[in-house]
Amino acid sequence: MSNGLVLAIAAVLLCAVCIWAGVWIYMRRKYVDFTNAVCGSIDQILSGEGTGDFDFDDESLLSKIQMRLERLADITEAAARESEEQKKQVQSIVSDISHQLKTPIANITMYSDTALRPELSEETRQQCLRTLKNQVRKLDSLIQSLLQMSRLENEIIVLHPRENVLKNTLFEVAESIRLRAQKKGTEVTLECPENLHVYYDEKWTAEAIFNIVDNSVKYTGDCGKIRICAEPLEIYTKITVEDNGTGIAPEHINDVCRRFFREEKSSCIEGVGIGLYLTREIITRQNGYLKIKSEEGKGTSVSVYLPNQGK
Template sequence: MNRRISADTLIMTVAIGACVLFLAATAFFGKRDFFTFLCYGFGIVMILMILAVHRVFRKAFIGFSDKVCTQVEELTKGNFQEPGPEEDTLTSKIEMKLDKLSDVIHSSLSTQEFQKQEIQQMVSDISHQLKTPIANITMYSSMLDSGNFSKEQRKQFAQVIENQVKKLEFLVDSLMKMSRLETSLIHLEVKPARIFDTLFQALSQAGAKAEQKEIELECSCDEDLMVLHDAKWTQEALFNILDNAVKYTPEGCRISVSTEAWEMFTKIDISDTGIGIAKEHYEDIFKRFYREGKVHLEEGVGIGLYLSRQIITRQGGYIKVSSKEGEGTTFSVFLPNVFEKKKN
């Protein structure tokens, strides 16, 4: 078996060889006087010093190598050690680099673990949301097959199944939008456009439900106001907020929409006179599938406001909410203004 000689061993061998040659030359050419014996002594001392230095250096090097190997092995196992005190030595510098590598790996693993938990939570949420309509469809379909019900009852069961199918269709459509937004499969075309047109489309979508509840929709917006936004997806975001407002506002009340151009953003206020939101739930309402306890009897899956925030945030905007329970809620949507380039 061929064994490679390490660099330190090779250097030590050459150094000792040189000392031996020096001693041999001294013995062959030198006279037997004090100077010759002094050279003998010097040569022997040099050999001993070389052996001692090699031993100390090799011991330190092996210890350092073992330490580095141990740290790397711990990294591969996912065990991350706290960084030691900083020292101005080669060993400490290499250790610091390993500590930085450890931090990077730890951060990467933490991100992967978080994403894994997010996916698991999403799958769990989706399964939970799909379970109810599917169970209802299965149950009422079985009841229709039994044949022990009147024509009127069968008609009611068929209506329930139809409603559950619509709910399932809406849920799947919402989940598709959510998935595409979260995975950045949707490309938002953010460009200057009239916000009045976008608001008009969103209000038109919400108009039918509002009319059923005799809710008055008011809008105050400059028709020529230009705002940076993706018209299609911003319409979706605004409609989700308006739909919630209509859903939780009593019959015969009012919902108002207004715009105000600020220096950097344009603010769109959507105000209702509905049931209101507790202050401690301001952030919760934007979470995926969150629904406050007092609204569980209303239709919905708790994904509309989550989608709205995702859409607005991806356009460089943001959403704020202010509310008083029993009096109403105002959602403020902020979108970037259009800035004209100055001509030289």
């Protein structure tokens, strides 16, 4: 083999080695850059900064991974926001419940201590015991309402809408409240077409409408009037409870269905501010809705809209 051929082969081999080394160095650099870019994107997600700016039109492998990281970042941020919102809701509920329980428990403690005083006259002691019994009843009512609220919110209570004769349900509601209304001299009237069939859960819808009528009795003065009426519409049936009570301030119309909301002027009236909240939950879970109209000093009208047909 001539020296020229040997040199040629050596030159070719040297070029091949150089090319391979160059390709290896290039690929290694690309790999390092790729790894750094992915790690940088992950670090940005972990720090809550998103994934940075990239060209999503680029069809490279890095771009595809970055697009998926962007989706992961969106999901992570949404989950973090939801978790924070749930935390705030739990804190709000605990605060509300604590506030609602504080007054009856304080009253029970105070009247219990008073009733145990040996120098107390029998008449005063009996008065303390009657007040104590009343506070226990209020506390029991509050706890039952809280349990209902919790079971509804956590979907432990499942509503089963089916076809019912509406007048039967409204009649039961009117009769269950009539005695209390009569004690105040308040008249309760019912107007509902015979054989009007509507889809709803009978037990819980009766509870929802009772809450509305109960509020009307509470906030209507002596010799007041409460009218319960039903009107079939094209898609819904409208159930309205009207009264000539104290009415609601315009700025509070949108607040009365909030959990534990009560106007300052109603602080002397028995209640905890859960009734209309439960009513709205029960009705909306049956694809219905509520409308409230009120004029301060003249009265309130609460309308429940229930679908005429099931799903």
